[in-house]
Amino acid sequence: MILELDCGNSFIKWRVISSDGRERALSGVVDSDSRLFEALAASPALSITHCRLVSVRSDVETEQLIDRLRGSLGVEAVSAQSASQVGAVRNGYDDFQRLGLDRWLAVLGAYHLGQRACLVVDLGTAVTADFVSADGAHLGGFICPGLPLMRDQLSTHTRRIRYDRQVALAALQELEPGRSTAEAVERGCVLMLRGFVEQQLLQARARFADGFEVFLTGGDADLVRDVAPGAQVVPDLVFVGLAIACPLG
Numbered sequence: 001m002i003l004e005l006d007c008g009n010s011f012i013k014w015r016v017i018s019s020d021g022r023e024r025a026l027s028g029v030v031d032s033d034s035r036l037f038e039a040l041a042a043s044p045a046l047s048i049t050h051c052r053l054v055s056v057r058s059d060v061e062t063e064q065l066i067d068r069l070r071g072s073l074g075v076e077a078v079s080a081q082s083a084s085q086v087g088a089v090r091n092g093y094d095d096f097q098r099l100g101l102d103r104w105l106a107v108l109g110a111y112h113l114g115q116r117a118c119l120v121v122d123l124g125t126a127v128t129a130d131f132v133s134a135d136g137a138h139l140g141g142f143i144c145p146g147l148p149l150m151r152d153q154l155s156t157h158t159r160r161i162r163y164d165r166q167v168a169l170a171a172l173q174e175l176e177p178g179r180s181t182a183e184a185v186e187r188g189c190v191l192m193l194r195g196f197v198e199q200q201l202l203q204a205r206a207r208f209a210d211g212f213e214v215f216l217t218g219g220d221a222d223l224v225r226d227v228a229p230g231a232q233v234v235p236d237l238v239f240v241g242l243a244i245a246c247p248l249g
């Protein structure tokens with residue numbers, strides 16, 4: 001079985017798939033390396049023979065995780081690397097090594113699934129949008145703070161924006177003007193995300209006259225999906241790209 005890891009800035013998304021890649025045995029989201037190993041230890045029936053990962057963390061943190069995977073599972077994890085081109089897809093950054101690997105893999109995954117021009121939006125700790133032309137040229141993209149960063153900045157830099165997490169969840173049942181701090185902040189930040197996605201759709205329409213596919217991924221994708229009615233929500237998009245960037249055997 002293959003263990004796949006997407007190490008983001010706040011969470012590690014993991015899944016275990018069959019060796020031929022066709023079946024998913026198990027998956028989860030954890031907030032630290034230790035929790036990952038706890039989750040894996042709790043499923044002793046998994047016989048992991050291979051591991052591939054993508055990390056946007058520092059090289060030191062990524063190396064530590066790879067060492068620990070070697071120590072506890074006896075596997076040599078393959079880590080996705082930057083590339084200027086994979087198949088038809090060409091990296092559009094001036095310095096291809098600077099493009100976040102999660103973005104690059106999401107772009108590879110989207111172009112593989114869409115087979116035409118794509119807009120790829122990943123809504124996690126940060127929000128990113130990337131454009132790929134019909135012939136596979138990555139045209140660059142945009143980065144802005146995601147929902148967790150927006151709300152944290154507001155509460156960190158003001159005295160009176162304070163509210164409970166549970167109240168925050170309830171506040172997102174609708175998007176009417178808020179009548180409490182929680183409603184006002186939570187809905188305001190979600191409207192920022194939705195406005196961002198609307199802007200990306202305008203850009204895509206202007207660039208891709210022959211049509212395009214929209215892919216949404218990341219933990220907060222559901223908060224914007226109705227802004228992009230034809231969009232495909234693909235929670236595993238980075239893993240689709242990971243299998244392309246790191247084929248095994």
Ligand SMILES: Nc1ncnc2c1ncn2[C@@H]1O[C@H](COP(=O)(O)OP(=O)(O)OP(=O)(O)O)[C@@H](O)[C@H]1O
Pocket residue numbers: 007008009010011012029056102123124125126147148217218219220
């Ligand atoms: N099961 C879950 N666990 C954690 N976060 C979740 C979950 N479901 C939805 N979310 C939302 O996902 C967001 C985090 O997104 P995601 O997990 O895609 O990114 P991340 O790993 O934090 O960051 P990165 O953008 O670096 O990948 C949070 O704002 C949270 O509200």
Ligand SMILES: CC(C)(CO)[C@@H](O)C(=O)NCCC(=O)O
Pocket residue numbers: 008009056098099100101102103124126127128143
């Ligand atoms: C933008 C994030 C944080 C999104 O996870 C990641 O892709 C990253 O660290 N990128 C490096 C900077 C860049 O892509 O230009």
Ligand SMILES: [K+]
Pocket residue numbers: 008102122124218
């Ligand atoms: K991500």
